[in-house]
Amino acid sequence: MQGNPSILNMAPLELGAVAAMIAIIGGGICGLGIGWRLAQSGAKVTVYDRGEAGMEATWAAAGMLAPHVEAEHGEEELLPLALESRDMWKGFARELHSETNIDVDYREEGTLVVGLDRDDVEHLEHRSAYFESLELDVEWLSGYEARKREPHLARAIGGAIYSPLDHQVDNRKVAEALKAAFLNTGGKLKEHTEVTEVVTSNGKVAAVKIAEETVAVEAVVLAAGAWSRNLAGLPEISRPPVRPLKGQMIAIQMDPENPLIENVIWGPGNGVVPSIYLAPKSDGRLIVGATVEEMGFDTGLTAGGVMELLRLAWDVLPGIYDLPLVESWAGLRPASRDDAPILGPTKTPGLVLATGHHRNGILLAPLTAQAISDYITTGEISSSIQPFLLDRFESSVAATA
Amino acid sequence: MDAKVANTDFSIAGKTFSSRFLIGTSRYPNQQVMMDAIEASGAEIVTVAVRRVSQESGGEGLYDLLGDRFHLLPNTAGCFTARDAVLTAELAREALETNWVKLEVIGDDETLFPDVEHLLRAAEELVGKGFIVLPYCNDDPITCKKLEDIGCAAVMPLAAPIGSGMGIRNPYNLRIIREQCSVPIIVDAGVGTASDAAVALELGCDGILLNTAVAGARDPVKMALAMKLGIEAGRHAFEAGRIPRRLYATASTPTDGAIEL
Numbered sequence: 001m002q003g004n005p006s007i008l009n010m011a012p013l014e015l016g017a018v019a020a021m022i023a024i025i026g027g028g029i030c031g032l033g034i035g036w037r038l039a040q041s042g043a044k045v046t047v048y049d050r051g052e053a054g055m056e057a058t059w060a061a062a063g064m065l066a067p068h069v070e071a072e073h074g075e076e077e078l079l080p081l082a083l084e085s086r087d088m089w090k091g092f093a094r095e096l097h098s099e100t101n102i103d104v105d106y107r108e109e110g111t112l113v114v115g116l117d118r119d120d121v122e123h124l125e126h127r128s129a130y131f132e133s134l135e136l137d138v139e140w141l142s143g144y145e146a147r148k149r150e151p152h153l154a155r156a157i158g159g160a161i162y163s164p165l166d167h168q169v170d171n172r173k174v175a176e177a178l179k180a181a182f183l184n185t186g187g188k189l190k191e192h193t194e195v196t197e198v199v200t201s202n203g204k205v206a207a208v209k210i211a212e213e214t215v216a217v218e219a220v221v222l223a224a225g226a227w228s229r230n231l232a233g234l235p236e237i238s239r240p241p242v243r244p245l246k247g248q249m250i251a252i253q254m255d256p257e258n259p260l261i262e263n264v265i266w267g268p269g270n271g272v273v274p275s276i277y278l279a280p281k282s283d284g285r286l287i288v289g290a291t292v293e294e295m296g297f298d299t300g301l302t303a304g305g306v307m308e309l310l311r312l313a314w315d316v317l318p319g320i321y322d323l324p325l326v327e328s329w330a331g332l333r334p335a336s337r338d339d340a341p342i343l344g345p346t347k348t349p350g351l352v353l354a355t356g357h358h359r360n361g362i363l364l365a366p367l368t369a370q371a372i373s374d375y376i377t378t379g380e381i382s383s384s385i386q387p388f389l390l391d392r393f394e395s396s397v398a399a400t401a
Numbered sequence: 402m403d404a405k406v407a408n409t410d411f412s413i414a415g416k417t418f419s420s421r422f423l424i425g426t427s428r429y430p431n432q433q434v435m436m437d438a439i440e441a442s443g444a445e446i447v448t449v450a451v452r453r454v455s456q457e458s459g460g461e462g463l464y465d466l467l468g469d470r471f472h473l474l475p476n477t478a479g480c481f482t483a484r485d486a487v488l489t490a491e492l493a494r495e496a497l498e499t500n501w502v503k504l505e506v507i508g509d510d511e512t513l514f515p516d517v518e519h520l521l522r523a524a525e526e527l528v529g530k531g532f533i534v535l536p537y538c539n540d541d542p543i544t545c546k547k548l549e550d551i552g553c554a555a556v557m558p559l560a561a562p563i564g565s566g567m568g569i570r571n572p573y574n575l576r577i578i579r580e581q582c583s584v585p586i587i588v589d590a591g592v593g594t595a596s597d598a599a600v601a602l603e604l605g606c607d608g609i610l611l612n613t614a615v616a617g618a619r620d621p622v623k624m625a626l627a628m629k630l631g632i633e634a635g636r637h638a639f640e641a642g643r644i645p646r647r648l649y650a651t652a653s654t655p656t657d658g659a660i661e662l
Contacts, residue, residue: 073619074430230459243432243461271427271479296457337461338433358431393433 021046022376023208024221025195025231027053029171029361030354031223032178033369039185041377047187048210050194054175057225057361060249060331062279062287063105063171064264065089065363068136068163069113077387078340079134082360084384085367086165092366093169099184102177104169105282111166113266114146114157116315120268121159128161138163152260152319168264170281171362198222198233198351205350209233219350219376225334226297228355238346241393242356244297244332247290248305251327252313252320256284260319267316272305276312285326288313299330333358337393343368343385344375352376353390409640411607413585414501414533414554416472420445421602422632423474423587424625425612426454426463434621436466442625444471448503448610451475451493464497474535476503481516483523490527502527503557503589503610504536513563513590517544521551528552537589540574542581549582556582557610560601561591564613568597572604579605595624595631602635603643 022038024031027049038045047053064070067082093106115121131138139162146160147153183189190210197209198220207216222228226244254260261280269275272291279287291305306328313320336342336356341364345352354372357364371385381389410417424444429435439447447467454463467473475493480486483506490502506523508516515538527534533554538544540558548556558578561567568591569575578586585607592598592611601609609632618624 072430074434074621229461241461243459274428294454294463296455296459296462298455298457335432337431337436339431 021215021217022219022221023048023195023215023217024223025198025208026222026224026228026355027179027189027191028056028223028225029054029058029175029178029365030225030357030368030372031221032175032182033365034221034223034354034372035187035189036178036182036185037369037373038376039182039187041373043373043377045187046215047182047189048193048195048208049189049191052191053179053189054172057331057333058175059172060247060329061171061362062249062277062289063169063174063281063362064111064166064277064279065168066111066163066166066264067363068131068138068166069111069161069266070359071131071134071136073130075339076134078360081341081367081384081388082363085364086167088366088370089167089169089363093174096174096177096181100177100180102173102180104173104177106167106169107262107282108167109263110162110164111168111264111266112141112146112150112153112160112162114153114160114316116154116156116158116268118158123268124159124161131161131163136163137165150261150263150265152317153265154316154318157316162263166264168279168281169362170283174362174365196232198231200233200235200348203235203348205348217350219352221352221354221372221376223354225355225357225361226332228334228353234351235348238348238351238353238390240342240353240355240390241337242334242342244295245335245358246293246295246298246330246332248293248301248309248330249287249289249328250306250309250325252286252288253324253326254280254284254286256282259284260286260317260323265316267312269312270308272308273312276309276316278313278317286320286323291330297332299332301328301330305330334361341368341388342390343371343388344381344390346390409636411585413535418445418472420629421608421636422629423448423589423608423610424615425610426450426467427612428616429621430616432461432463432466435616438615438621438625439467439471441622441629442615443629446474447471448474448476448612449497450478451496452477452479452489456496472501473497473499474501474503475499476537477505477523479507480505481507481519483519483526486519486523487526487530490523490532491530494532500531501533502535504534504553515539515559517541520544521547524548524553525551535587540571540578542574542577545578545582545586549584553584555585555587555607557587557589559590560588560597561593563590564617565591566593566614566617567591568593569600569604572600575601575604575606592628595627598628598631599635599638602632603638605639608632 022045024047027047035047115124141160143157195208199207229242265278267276335358339358342356420443422444423446477486477489506519545556560569587608588601589610
């Protein structure tokens with residue numbers, strides 16, 4: 001991948017120049033993060049969001065930073081990126097706090113993956129061996145040991161994997177803090193302002209269209225999540241293969257003084273909810289997710305989806321039975337074809353991608369912000385994001401589909 | 402491949418296929434792996450759970466990626482009654498413009514075994530409505546025969562429970578089904594690895610439909626290729642005709658003319 005000649009590197013921007021305006025399309029965690037870093041480096045940057053910033057996938061997420069327990073066969077290439085970003089998170093949270101005085105609830109208790117019956121435990125042992133082969137820091141617990149750590153877990157639990165380094169944040173607070181940090185640093189945020197088209201001239205990005213207005217720009221960062229693919233004006237060669245992947249979720253209110261659990265818990269799933277997770281936030285909300293549904297842009301809740309979430313969560317943590325169900329929602333993961341993010345430059349000079357983060361948008365946000373803003377200001381593609389450029393799809397057997 | 406040694410083609414409802422491998426689209430690590438695995442499998446028929454996959458995905462959905470290049474076979478996964486299954490098949494016919502359907506009527510959540518009563522009812526209704534029906538059924542010769550008599554274009558007995566990877570649990574039943582049915586027999590569910598697929602074809606089954614054994618393998622693309630080769634090997638062995646089993650050795654080299662020392 002090194003020195004890839006197919007990518008036309010951008011020259012570093014002259015940040016003092018009047019024309020050096022950078023438009024970021026999408027005010028989610030990636031758009032705001034990149035915007036904040038760019039604003040810190042002195043760039044003129046505007047984030048456009050067709051709704052309110054941070055209110056789509058960023059808001060719908062569960063805030064888990066879990067590269068260990070989410071490691072999957074065949075996706076080993078993503079692991080170093082996820083670990084690098086995970087290592088950045090604590091500092092990122094601290095920086096946001098000192099910049100905005102908003103505490104994003106970075107929690108370090110860890111994550112427990114539990115098995116309920118013999119088949120589950122066998123599957124977990126398989127997972128555990130896989131994690132060990134990747135040299136990830138995980139620990140096998142008996143059912144007894146798991147319940148010692150989390151006494152409200154179901155009695156049926158027969159074994160668990162404890163992953164001490166899989167942490168979490170409150171993603172909604174992160175969005176709020178990033179928005180404040182971005183604005184404090186001089187960034188411009190235009191909400192309820194839809195970019196309807198990217199305008200190119202001689203194959204290069206020249207402007208963005210907003211309703212009747214055309215705004216000249218030096219560069220466009222496309223961070224529009226599940227909507228990234230279908231933006232008008234994108235040259236075909238630079239169109240990211242991203243689709244919406246629906247997830248239904250619910251929140252249950254625990255007593256924040258006396259929560260049922262303090263670790264993030266993962267349990268066995270089914271065909272609708274591949275695995276159930278329960279993420280306790282410090283304000284007592286217990287986030288339970290999520291379905292994985294190929295339903296296009298539909299974000300409706302279904303009785304079946306919510307039922308599966310409740311049933312699977314109750315199997316693991318029966319104590320939720322009497323607690324208030326305070327919220328239910330569905331969001332759209334921006335899923336790329338290989339579930340890994342699509343980052344960096346394209347064959348259209350001036351068009352930079354930061355999309356396709358699938359279920360890892362919160363986890364990968366600090367690294368995405370840093371790597372994309374570094375690229376825009378220096379013209380250099382960091383080695384971390386080299387494997388995640390758009391051109392990896394060119395050799396795909398179905399690229400022409 | 403040399404025509405003399407290639408597997409013979411097989412037909413379902415008058416349509417001829419050169420691959421005896423039918424593959425599913427669920428539970429792959431991601432869409433890229435799915436496409437690469439389907440490519441490696443050589444399959445021409447690809448099944449899709451029509452209830453679970455929307456057609457509106459802005460150009461990156463399953464139908465966008467696969468629709469032009471494969472024979473998409475909608476299935477009625479998740480249906481528990483004949484009524485459900487018939488409605489789902491009709492929905493699929495509208496949406497995908499195909500009258501082919503893989504008919505699944507599940508009897509129970511834990512085992513995912515078919516509900517035979519509802520399956521027969523749904524099959525009869527769908528055949529009456531002009532569908533090409535490929536029913537997922539038990540490895541029960543009587544049920545298979547009834548499905549054939551109803552007018553199903555193939556029968557698809559399970560080898561073991563869906564997703565279990567337990568392999569061919571009852572080869573004797575499959576042999577009986579082979580002897581009694583003249584429609585294609587496609588083993589659907591339970592295949593865990595390439596040798597399972599080979600065994601099914603050696604028994605005279607015409608094809609294999611599977612999903613989890615590939616999607617859940619450590620390397621799905623490689624497993625798709627292994628299954629393809631297993632199916633081809635099994636079919637070759639069936640066409641070639643195996644030798645009878647015997648307890649004692651027979652020397653492959655005659656002893657005539659051996660030097661006596």
